[in-house]
Amino acid sequence: xxxxxxxxxxxxxxxxxxxxxxxxxxxxxxxxxxxxxxxxxxxxxxxxxxxxxxxxxx
Numbered sequence: 001x002x003x004x005x006x007x008x009x010x011x012x013x014x015x016x017x018x019x020x021x022x023x024x025x026x027x028x029x030x031x032x033x034x035x036x037x038x039x040x041x042x043x044x045x046x047x048x049x050x051x052x053x054x055x056x057x058x
Contacts, residue, residue, distance in 0.1 A: 009035055026050070 005025040023038070025031040030050035032043040045053065 005031065007033070007038075 005027060007023040007025045010022050010024070021035045023033050023035045025033075029047060030045040032045070034040060
């Protein structure tokens with residue numbers, strides 16, 4: 001499910017290799033994962049919940 005999706009690293013992660021960042025994959029939903037554990041657990045959000053989250057933190 002998550003392996004065939006495109007993932008983007010957070011722009012707040014900077015360009016360092018410290019490994020402290022998240023990645024997001026946007027399709028009909030939003031999936032969020034730890035970039036250090038790409039085969040690990042994934043948080044799933046509906047598109048409307050993701051938009052509300054982004055609006056709240058922007």
